[in-house]
Structure formats: C-alpha cells, structure tokens
Amino acid sequence: MDDASFKPSRRLFLASGMATGGALVIGFGFDATAANDGATQLGDYVAIAPDGVVTIRAKNPEIGQGIKTTLPMLIAEEMDIAWEQVRIETAPADEKRFGAQFAGGSMSTPMNYEPMRRVGAATRAVLIEAAAAVLKKPAAELTVEAGVVHHKASRTKVSYGKLVAAAAKLKLPDPASVTLKPDSAFTIIGKSKGGYDSPKIVEGKPIFGIDVTVPGMKYAVFVKPPVYGAKLKSANIDVIKALKGITHVFTLQGYGDFHSLQDGVAIVADKWWYAKAARDQLEIVWDDAVGTPHDSATYAAKAKALAGTKGTPVASNGDVETALGKAAKKIEAWYEAPFLAHVPMEPQNCTAKVTADGVEIWAPTQAPAWGRPHVAKALGVPEDKITIHMIRCGGGFGRRLENDYMVEAAAIAQKAGVPVKLVWTREDDVAYDYFRPGNYHRLEAAIEGGKITAYKARAVTFGRDGKVAQGAGIGPHDFVPLVSPNYALEQHLIETLVPTGYLRAPSSNALGFVHECFLDEIAGAMGKDPFTLRQEIVEAAIANPVPVKSGERGPSYEPKRLKAVLETLRTRSGWDTAKSGNGIGYGVATYFSHRGYFAEVAKVKVDDDGNWKVLKVWVVGDVGRTIINPSAGANQVEGSVMDGIGEMMSEITFDKGRAVQSNFQDIPMIRMSQAPHVDVHFEISDNGPTGLGEPALPPVIPAVCNAIFAATGVRVRKLPLLPETLSKAARA
Amino acid sequence: MITLTVNGKAHTLDVPDDMPLLWALRDEVNLTGTKFGCGVAQCGACTVHVDGIATRACATPVGSLESGARVTTIEAIGTTAQGKALQKAWLEIDVMQCGYCQAGQIMSAAALLQATPKPTDDDIDAAMDGNLCRCATYKRIREAIKSAAGVALTDTREV
Numbered sequence: 001m002d003d004a005s006f007k008p009s010r011r012l013f014l015a016s017g018m019a020t021g022g023a024l025v026i027g028f029g030f031d032a033t034a035a036n037d038g039a040t041q042l043g044d045y046v047a048i049a050p051d052g053v054v055t056i057r058a059k060n061p062e063i064g065q066g067i068k069t070t071l072p073m074l075i076a077e078e079m080d081i082a083w084e085q086v087r088i089e090t091a092p093a094d095e096k097r098f099g100a101q102f103a104g105g106s107m108s109t110p111m112n113y114e115p116m117r118r119v120g121a122a123t124r125a126v127l128i129e130a131a132a133a134v135l136k137k138p139a140a141e142l143t144v145e146a147g148v149v150h151h152k153a154s155r156t157k158v159s160y161g162k163l164v165a166a167a168a169k170l171k172l173p174d175p176a177s178v179t180l181k182p183d184s185a186f187t188i189i190g191k192s193k194g195g196y197d198s199p200k201i202v203e204g205k206p207i208f209g210i211d212v213t214v215p216g217m218k219y220a221v222f223v224k225p226p227v228y229g230a231k232l233k234s235a236n237i238d239v240i241k242a243l244k245g246i247t248h249v250f251t252l253q254g255y256g257d258f259h260s261l262q263d264g265v266a267i268v269a270d271k272w273w274y275a276k277a278a279r280d281q282l283e284i285v286w287d288d289a290v291g292t293p294h295d296s297a298t299y300a301a302k303a304k305a306l307a308g309t310k311g312t313p314v315a316s317n318g319d320v321e322t323a324l325g326k327a328a329k330k331i332e333a334w335y336e337a338p339f340l341a342h343v344p345m346e347p348q349n350c351t352a353k354v355t356a357d358g359v360e361i362w363a364p365t366q367a368p369a370w371g372r373p374h375v376a377k378a379l380g381v382p383e384d385k386i387t388i389h390m391i392r393c394g395g396g397f398g399r400r401l402e403n404d405y406m407v408e409a410a411a412i413a414q415k416a417g418v419p420v421k422l423v424w425t426r427e428d429d430v431a432y433d434y435f436r437p438g439n440y441h442r443l444e445a446a447i448e449g450g451k452i453t454a455y456k457a458r459a460v461t462f463g464r465d466g467k468v469a470q471g472a473g474i475g476p477h478d479f480v481p482l483v484s485p486n487y488a489l490e491q492h493l494i495e496t497l498v499p500t501g502y503l504r505a506p507s508s509n510a511l512g513f514v515h516e517c518f519l520d521e522i523a524g525a526m527g528k529d530p531f532t533l534r535q536e537i538v539e540a541a542i543a544n545p546v547p548v549k550s551g552e553r554g555p556s557y558e559p560k561r562l563k564a565v566l567e568t569l570r571t572r573s574g575w576d577t578a579k580s581g582n583g584i585g586y587g588v589a590t591y592f593s594h595r596g597y598f599a600e601v602a603k604v605k606v607d608d609d610g611n612w613k614v615l616k617v618w619v620v621g622d623v624g625r626t627i628i629n630p631s632a633g634a635n636q637v638e639g640s641v642m643d644g645i646g647e648m649m650s651e652i653t654f655d656k657g658r659a660v661q662s663n664f665q666d667i668p669m670i671r672m673s674q675a676p677h678v679d680v681h682f683e684i685s686d687n688g689p690t691g692l693g694e695p696a697l698p699p700v701i702p703a704v705c706n707a708i709f710a711a712t713g714v715r716v717r718k719l720p721l722l723p724e725t726l727s728k729a730a731r732a
Numbered sequence: 733m734i735t736l737t738v739n740g741k742a743h744t745l746d747v748p749d750d751m752p753l754l755w756a757l758r759d760e761v762n763l764t765g766t767k768f769g770c771g772v773a774q775c776g777a778c779t780v781h782v783d784g785i786a787t788r789a790c791a792t793p794v795g796s797l798e799s800g801a802r803v804t805t806i807e808a809i810g811t812t813a814q815g816k817a818l819q820k821a822w823l824e825i826d827v828m829q830c831g832y833c834q835a836g837q838i839m840s841a842a843a844l845l846q847a848t849p850k851p852t853d854d855d856i857d858a859a860m861d862g863n864l865c866r867c868a869t870y871k872r873i874r875e876a877i878k879s880a881a882g883v884a885l886t887d888t889r890e891v
Contacts, residue, residue, distance in 0.1 A: 063830060064828075064829035064830025064831065064832075064867050065829070066829070192826065194823055194826050195826065195828050195829075195831070197828075197831065198822070198823055198826070198827075198828045198831065199823060201828055201831035201834050201835070202806075202810075202818075202819040202822045202823060202834065202835075202838060203765070203806065203807065203810060203819065204763070204764070204765015204766070204805065204806030204807045204835050205765070206764045206765075208767075208831075208832060210764070210767070210768065211764040213762075219759070244748065271755065271759040271760070272755060272758075272759055273747075273751045273752065273755035273759065276755075277748075277750070277751075343866065344830070344832075344866055345767075345769050345775070345777060345830065345832040345833045345864065345865070345866040345867075346767070346769075346830070346832045347768060347769070392830075392831075393830060394767070394830050394831070394832025394833075395830040395832060395866045395867060396830075397866070423768070425771055426769065426770045426771055426772075427771075603891075605890070615890055615891055616891050631826045632826070635826065635829055635869065635872065636829070638868070638869070638871050638872075639829055639867045639868040639869060641868075642868030642870060642871075643866075643867075643868050646868065663770055663771075663772055663774060664770050664772070664774035664775050664864065665772065665774050669864050669866065670868055670870075671860075671861045671863075671864065671870075672856065672857055672860040672861050672863070672870045672873070672874070673857035673858075673861050675868065675870035675871060675874075677871075677887055677889070677891055678871060
C-alpha cells in the first residue's frame with residue numbers, strides 16, 4: 001500500500017515542476033555548466049548528448065544521504081539507459097521548476113520516488129516517439145536497451161543520442177499519463193551504485209561549499225554575540241582595520257529574527273587566516289545581561305518544579321488517573337536528555353556576490369528556499385534577484401535547515417562591495433548552533449493482571465515566545481498510544497532564548513530513549529522478557545487498534561509492519577540464546593519514526609570502572625518494498641546506529657545563556673575504536689519506499705541503555721552516560 | 733618567506749609564521765582538498781604528510797616547518813602505491829557519506845600502510861582514532877584499509 005498522504009505534494013510537484021518545464025527546450029544544455037557540449041535538454045531534468053551521454057539533474061541538496069545519486073537512478077531506470085552513460089549535476093535552487101528542494105525528515109525518497117520515475121518514463125516515451133518516426137516502425141514494436149532503441153523484427157536500431165534532435169521537436173507527454181515499469185524489470189533501482197561524487201572526494205577535488213572560489217573573492221569571519229539576543233556595545237574596530245591582510249571591518253545589525261541575521265562584527269581579509277588572526281585580537285563589549293537567567297542548573301530546577309503540576313494535554317485516551325489509582329503495581333521514573341550540538345564536519349560557510357543585478361549565493365544548505373526570504377529581507381533585494389547554487393554539504397544532520405550563515409555571507413558581501421567567502425570556526429559552529437533541545441520526563445505506569453493498564457508521560461521541554469520551541473515537540477507520537485489503552489501525554493515548556501532546532505530524527509532521538517527505556521523498566525516490573533513485551537504490545541495494537549488523535553505520523557502507522565520486523569530481529573540477533581551478566585548485556589528497543597519501522601538489539605560490555613562499549617548492534621528495518629541503492633541505504637543505517645551511540649557521549653550545557661562547550665575536545669564524538677559491529681537487515685514489505693536518513697537512529701540509544709541495565713543492573717535514565725556515573729551507580 | 737615542497741613542487745610562501753599549514757595550503761597554494769574541521773587537531777580532517785609523517789595541518793604553523801619540507805596532500809596521495817590502493821578501495825567499499833572527512837581519513841590510512849603494510853584491527857584503531865567521521869562510516873573505513881592492504885576484511889574485534 002502506498003502512502004496516500006503524499007498525493008497532494010505529488011500533484012503540486014507535477015503542476016509546478018513539470019507543467020512549466022514540460023515543454024521542450026531546444027538547442028542548449030543545462031545552464032552554463034552543462035557536462036556535455038552540444039547536449040539537448042528534454043525537460044528540466046535530462047539532457048542528452050549526440051554521443052549518448054545523458055546528464056541528469058538531481059533536484060535535492062546532497063548532505064551525505066546519497067540523494068545526488070539516488071534521484072538520478074530513478075530517472076535512469078525508467079529511461080532504460082545504462083548507468084555508465086549517466087552524468088549528474090545538481091539542479092538550480094528553483095522550487096517553481098523542481099518542486100520542494102530540501103534535505104529533511106527523510107522525505108526525499110517518499111516525495112520523489114514516483115515523480116522522478118515519471119520524469120524518466122516521460123522522457124523515454126518522447127524518445128520512443130522520435131524513434132518510431134526515424135525507424136518508420138510502430139512505437140509499440142520498439143524496445144530500449146542501454147539507451148539504444150531496437151526494432152527487433154527488422155533488426156534496426158537507433159541510439160538516444162541520434163534521436164534527440166527529432167525528440168526535441170515533439171511534446172513531452174504528461175508524466176502523470178505514462179506507464180511505469182514493474183519492479184521485476186528494474187536494472188538500476190535496487191542495485192548498489194557508488195556515490196556519484198566519490199571519485200572526486202578521494203582525490204580532494206573542490207566540491208564542498210568551503211571549496212568554492214569566485215573571482216575577486218575575499219574571506220570573512222563574522223563575530224556574533226555568544227548569548228543569543230545580546231547587543232553590541234563597543235568594539236575596537238579601528239585596531240582590527242590596521243592588521244595584516246584586513247580589507248574591511250564593520251558591524252551589521254540584525255532585525256530580531258533568530259533564523260536570520262544577528263548583530264555582529266564582520267572582518268574581511270585577503271585570506272581567511274588573516275581574518276581569523278585579527279578576530280583573535282577583537283575586543284567586543286556585549287550587553288549580554290539577557291542571558292543571565294539561562295543556565296543548565298536553572299533549567300533543571302524549573303523542570304523538576306514544573307513536572308509536579310499538570311501540563312498541557314497533548315494526547316490522551318481512556319481514564320489514566322483511575323487506572324493508576326487502582327493498580328496493584330505502579331512504577332514511575334524521571335528521565336533526562338541533554339541539549340546537543342549538530343557539529344557537521346564541514347563548518348558553516350557560504351560564498352556570496354552582490355551586484356546591481358542581484359545576489360548570487362553558493363551555499364552548502366539543506367533548504368535553500370528557506371534561506372531566500374531572509375536574504376531578501378536582510379539585503380533589501382527582491383527574492384527573484386537571488387540565485388542560490390546548492391553546493392555539496394559536508395554533513396547536515398538538520399543544522400543546515402537553517403540558513404543564518406547564508407544571510408551573513410550575503411550581507412557582508414553587500415556591505416563590503418566584493419564577493420566574500422564566509423567561513424565559521426568550529427567554535428562559532430558550536431556557539432551559534434540551533435541545538436537539539438534538552439528534555440525531562442516524569443513517567444508513570446500501572447500494571448494489572450499482566451497488562452499495562454495506564455501510561456502517563458509528562459514532558460518538560462523548551463519553548464520560545466510561548467510556543468513549543470523548534471525540535472522540542474513531543475508528539476502526539478505513536479509509542480504512547482500503543483503501550484496502553486489508558487494513556488495521557490502532557491507537556492510543560494521552559495522558555496529559553498537559546499536557539500533550538502532539528503537534529504537528525506528530531507524529537508524521536510530523545511523520545512525513543514525515554515519511552516523505550518521506561519518500557520524496559522515496565523517489563524522488569526512485570527517479570528516479562530522485554531522483547532516479548534514489545535511483541536505483545538504490537539499484537540494488541542493489531543487486535544485492537546488504539547486511536548491516535550492526530551499528527552503527521554499517526555495515521556499511517558501499521559503495527560503489523562513492526563511485528564514482522566520484531567520477529568526477524570528476534571531470530572537474527574539470537575535473542576533467545578543471548579546471555580546477559582558479568583559485564584555483558586543485551587538490550588532491545590523499537591521505534592517508528594519518519595515512516596520507518598526499526599527494531600534493534602545491542603550487545604554491550606561494561607568494565608568495573610564504568611567504561612562501556614557497544615560490541616554489536618543488530619538492526620532490522622522496514623522502509624518498504626525497495627531499497628533503491630542498497631549500499632548507500634545500509635551505509636545510512638550503519639551511520640545512524642553509530643551516530644546514536646555517539647549522542648550518548650556528549651551534551652551542551654549553558655552558563656548565563658552561553659554554551660559551555662566549544663569544540664571537539666569537550667564534545668566527544670564516536671571514534672573508530674568505539675564503532676561497534678553492525679548487522680543491517682531490511683525487512684521487505686509491500687509498501688512504497690521511504691527514507692533512511694533518520695529512522696534507524698532512535699532505537700539504538702534505548703537498546704544500548706537497556707543492554708547496560710542487563711549487564712550491570714543500573715538503569716540509565718540520564719544522558720550523557722559517563723563512566724564515572726555508571727561505575728558509582730553499579731557499586732551502590 | 734618559507735619554501736615548501738608541496739606534492740613535489742616548490743612553493744615560496746610570503747605568509748606569517750603563525751599561519752597554519754592548512755590555510756597556507758588552502759588559500760595560498762589553492763589546494764582545497766585538505767579540510768578544515770576544528771582548528772585544534774581534534775578531528776583529523778586536515779591530515780597531510782610532512783616528510784612522510786601524518787600531521788594535522790590546522791595545528792602546524794608554517795614557521796615550525798623546515799625550509800624545503802616535503803608536504804603531501806590528498807591531491808597527490810594517488811601517486812603513491814598505498815594512496816592509490818586506498819582510493820580504489822574507498823570507491824569499491826563505497827565508504828563515503830558526506831565525504832568531508834575522507835581526505836583526512838585516507839591520509840591517515842596511507843601513513844598507517846606505509847609504516848604497517850598489513851595492519852591488524854588494533855593497528856587501525858590506533859592509527860585512525862584521531863580522525864572523526866561525523867557520518868560514522870567507520871565500518872567501511874576499516875574494511876577499505878584492509879582491502880587496500882590485501883588482508884581479510886573480517887572485523888576481528890570482540891563481538
């Protein structure tokens with residue numbers, strides 16, 4: 001069953017993406033950067049050269065999720081060309097022609113799987129029509145192999161390269177009207193293809209945002225307040241202006257939108273190092289009193305106080321209070337997950353050029369269209385005068401959904417009057433992150449007659465201007481309704497001035513930890529195998545579907561998919577013969593997020609000093625009937641698992657509104673020697689393919705925490721998990 | 733003024749002594765394959781070879797180098813046998829996600845293979861722990877190093 005909820009966006013795409021671009025454009029290749037001279041463009045996505053080389057545009061930003069390779073695979077498949085014929089270039093950022101162009105929410109696959117195939121099939125259809133005329137044979141008798149159209153009966157053939165001139169005179173059919181291949185005929189989809197840019201990466205070719213150069217370019221740093229919303233009082237700008245290599249020093253003023261330009265000092269130099277060295281001598285006085293109430297200890301105290309009072313209802317069913325009141329057994333727990341930084345490997349950067357004609361931007365961004373209005377506002381330039389080139393991102397993880405650095409580069413280039421490449425330091429990247437917000441949870445469950453009869457979850461997260469802050473949402477999500485017929489989910493907000501945002505598998509990356517660890521505690525209280533309890537919950541949800549009130553994820557949730565995933569995982573992980581104890585432990589967790597059904601078993605080892613290591617993780621996931629690029633898909637899962645484990649090691653804390661941590665020396669990340677063995681298995685189900693950037697991450701954290709309990713008897717209810725905390729708890 | 737031999741070619745650089753080699757390579761020699769990740773030798777994205785030794789270019793002031801020091805970067809590592817084998821293995825194993833750290837990974841791996849042509853898993857851990865991969869492609873990096881070294885790909889660490 002394909003997901004009906006995507007149909008509106010598909011229609012939008014076809015209307016805006018193909019109807020305008022569907023008319024043939026004759027006689028030129030893609031923009032000035034066409035890979036092949038003399039190529040003829042058929043629609044917005046495909047250009048074919050006389051030698052048969054097919055250049056395909058990838059419409060979405062590449063952040064390491066492999067979309068630059070995946071989307072052209074879909075077009076190439078339906079065109080019946082050989083992968084070796086394909087060249088790929090990134091499309092211009094132009095949502096009028098290409099529909100939504102963003103990397104987020106693991107949405108690229110479900111939103112584009114069918115539309116991209118339709119682009120390929122429509123292109124094939126017009127080439128067949130041209131071939132029929134050239135070969136003087138009925139279109140129905142023609143077949144295509146590797147970009148060559150054959151008429152088998154007459155043993156005649158003609159290649160796509162020879163047909164483009166004729167095809168360019170025809171009209172591309174409506175992509176909605178063309179017939180797609182059956183899956184059984186796939187020759188590209190489902191076959192591993194190496195990342196298209198990989199050969200350039202291993203040779204150090206300049207393909208990342210930070211590598212962009214434009215003629216006459218200067219380099220910039222931008223120094224913002226270390227506390228969000230602080231005001232600049234004074235700075236020794238004249239001293240900085242006199243330093244070696246410095247060409248411009250000036251202040252910029254923000255306009256109170258935390259997605260956009262903030263107050264700060266720009267230093268522009270001939271080379272980046274001169275700007276950085278000058279910045280080290282910059283003396284700025286900030287009025288940063290606004291940050292004073294915002295520190296981690298205050299947040300924690302507020303959370304404890306708030307958790308004692310009823311919160312805003314988010315979702316509920318049945319009568320939780322009565323069930324809790326009369327239950328024979330009741331358990332409760334307090335969980336905490338910290339603020340986290342994104343820290344993609346490539347520090348934020350952007351290159352911009354501003355002339356009387358308009359603004360040209362080269363940005364490693366996950367969402368160019370979200371940045372454009374901010375650039376327009378900050379610079380006073382109409383949006384249609386802003387050209388954005390999407391450049392490969394050295395990681396995203398949700399950070400590059402924000403385009404603050406894009407606005408800064410453009411504003412600096414405008415004021416300096418020269419093209420500018422802005423490069424942040426790693427310390428800037430941490431200080432000015434849109435952090436994964438911390439969260440606190442008071443959980444209660446009632447157990448009666450071998451069933452969970454009530455589940456109450458009161459979350460304390462963060463708010464901004466009285467609303468739930470970005471990335472601080474708690475649902476309604478699917479776990480809580482599943483776990484018990486009587487449930488209540490409530491939320492309190494602590495107002496924060498710290499910018500927050502979306503970190504890979506937002507909300508789920510913390511909620512998975514909280515609820516799936518508490519479920520392990522419930523299993524313990526029931527005297528049940530935690531794997532079996534999860535399977536019973538899923539069985540109950542299949543037998544008696546519980547209402548899920550609203551939300552993007554709820555309506556499409558199908559417990560039978562998780563059931564199949566759990567059955568396979570139980571076998572693959574050897575759960576029934578796995579022995580925990582003596583510092584070795586196995587733990588299990590599941591989570592449904594971003595349309596992916598994942599369950600994972602972790603095996604950990606803990607020594608007497610509390611040093612913990614994940615030895616192996618078994619992953620089973622259902623993301624539909626097709627894994628478009630199996631090698632890249634498995635890579636996403638392996639990376640998600642290790643990323644999740646890495647998230648258990650670090651935190652960001654605040655002192656008077658400033659992040660205390662600043663670089664990798666105090667933000668530990670997972671490293672080679674800590675990387676576990678990972679066993680990845682895709683459970684194939686008859687559903688439309690969905691994305692893999694995120695859903696494998698949430699279950700790994702609780703699986704590891706539950707394994708640590710199995711190994712040591714210590715419940716992990718607070719992250720990060722430090723060895724000293726663990727050893728102290730184990731001794732207690 | 734300092735003269736460095738970068739990828740076999742002499743470059744005379746008129747830069748302050750405290751300019752890190754990373755920025756001299758990127759902005760003066762225009763070799764941008766060497767990446768900026770942290771600036772404090774914590775992530776390894778900037779790894780190059782200086783006289784054959786894996787070196788964090790972000791924390792190496794050019795003034796600390798001997799005149800004529802031989803610097804090898806990712807752009808030329810393919811001219812060495814180990815570097816070429818590693819590049820090929822990186823593609824065959826399909827290591828990359830975002831790819832930003834991989835130049836540094838390959839440079840650290842090349843130094844490892846030059847010193848230890850048949851590395852064990854412990855050797856790989858020791859040589860590669862200074863190189864962060866935020867996408868966490870560690871499993872594949874480990875396999876690619878072994879593939880380039882011509883040893884069995886099996887991960888022999890405790891399971």
